[in-house]
Amino acid sequence: MSNSSPVRPAAYVxxxxxxxxxxxxxxxxxxAAWVVRIPDVKNQLKLSDGELGLALLGSPVGAIAGQFLxxxxxxxxxxxxxxxxxxxxWCFLFPLMGLAPNMLALTVLLFFYGVMAGGLDVAxxxxxxxVEKLYGRPIMSFFHGTWSVASLVAATIGxxxxxxxxxxxxxxxxxxxxxxxxxxxxxxxLIKEERPxxxxxxxxxxxxxxxxxxxxxxxCALLLEGAIGDWSxxxxxxxxxxxxTEAAAGFIAFSLFMTIARLTGDWITVRLGPARMVxxxxxxxxxxxxxxxxxxxxxxxxxxCALIGAGxxxxxxxxxxxxxxxxxxxPGRAISAMATVGYSGGLLGPPLIGGVAELVSLRGALxxxxxxxxxxxxxxxxxxxxxxxxxxxxxxx
Numbered sequence: 001m002s003n004s005s006p007v008r009p010a011a012y013v014x015x016x017x018x019x020x021x022x023x024x025x026x027x028x029x030x031x032a033a034w035v036v037r038i039p040d041v042k043n044q045l046k047l048s049d050g051e052l053g054l055a056l057l058g059s060p061v062g063a064i065a066g067q068f069l070x071x072x073x074x075x076x077x078x079x080x081x082x083x084x085x086x087x088x089x090w091c092f093l094f095p096l097m098g099l100a101p102n103m104l105a106l107t108v109l110l111f112f113y114g115v116m117a118g119g120l121d122v123a124x125x126x127x128x129x130x131v132e133k134l135y136g137r138p139i140m141s142f143f144h145g146t147w148s149v150a151s152l153v154a155a156t157i158g159x160x161x162x163x164x165x166x167x168x169x170x171x172x173x174x175x176x177x178x179x180x181x182x183x184x185x186x187x188x189x190l191i192k193e194e195r196p197x198x199x200x201x202x203x204x205x206x207x208x209x210x211x212x213x214x215x216x217x218x219x220c221a222l223l224l225e226g227a228i229g230d231w232s233x234x235x236x237x238x239x240x241x242x243x244x245t246e247a248a249a250g251f252i253a254f255s256l257f258m259t260i261a262r263l264t265g266d267w268i269t270v271r272l273g274p275a276r277m278v279x280x281x282x283x284x285x286x287x288x289x290x291x292x293x294x295x296x297x298x299x300x301x302x303x304x305c306a307l308i309g310a311g312x313x314x315x316x317x318x319x320x321x322x323x324x325x326x327x328x329x330x331p332g333r334a335i336s337a338m339a340t341v342g343y344s345g346g347l348l349g350p351p352l353i354g355g356v357a358e359l360v361s362l363r364g365a366l367x368x369x370x371x372x373x374x375x376x377x378x379x380x381x382x383x384x385x386x387x388x389x390x391x392x393x394x395x396x397x
Contacts (some may be wrong), residue, residue, distance in 0.1 A: 020131050024150070032154035039162075051103050056110065062111035070336060082126075086120040095172045126331050131191060218341050220373075226347065229255075235250075239363055240301060257305075262317070277318060285373040288311055
């Protein structure tokens, strides 16, 4: 590795990096604002657990539709326009979710909420990949880390507001106005890319052949994240007999170490390289899973959660970067494919664990996640970049 000092990015690229960070944080803010007030919406509409579960299905269905649609639209309008346009539409939709009069209205609103959240995820990741390419060094993991920080802060604020009786509709309106102003300011520094030259044939195939193995990595990374996120506390409490506070510590350790690892992941990637970063992440996740499911002691299982969080922090951002650099597929479509396949894994993970647990045991079901960790270890080399031409961009922000 060269010891020469890295070239300082141009001023407009540094400004674009700050703008992308703003959009990631604003996305995390709105996402957390909704999640933390779900119990209040449930009480307002007097929904049963089953009715709420059905209504909540609207969001993931909408997210997959939005990711697919925006991946196609990015080739026509570019990531700058799409990022800002979706953010604005989401801001107008968001306050309505606190005013839903019944379950049907909430389900419809959650579908469009999912379309906006999933679509913005693809658009801002596409802009992030462009900025990272111009920056000349890995910065994608940090973007994802700022999302986690913003969501934790917003969840804390939302819990405080809920605890002090602030109505849901006022909370949602305030959040939307904040994001509206922030998006309007930040979009001025996003970069407008020109139409990329690729060998891609326009089609509606979800996962082009050249992205299959990257898609497998994305699927495994988010399957692990979803499964551990939803089942760690249940496992600690029901299988290991932990008290509620101790059981919650597993998810806290998982989330905290994943956030720290994402904020520092780019620095480590520069030193290790993307391929070793994913492979070591898979190895760390595998070790964490063994500790989590094999230990009879809750504190060691919680330590396992921390290792898993650190291990799965960087693979998905690195997959996004690698997909965006594929010469055969446009960046927008490539990122859309990775997001759709990856988040499908995140959605399938929790119910898959539950179904297998019914047949064997929860410990046995969680043990199967080792296969996903080993997949990252075996196929981590797919994220290694190859030589590529510089992107064509406009400095107009």
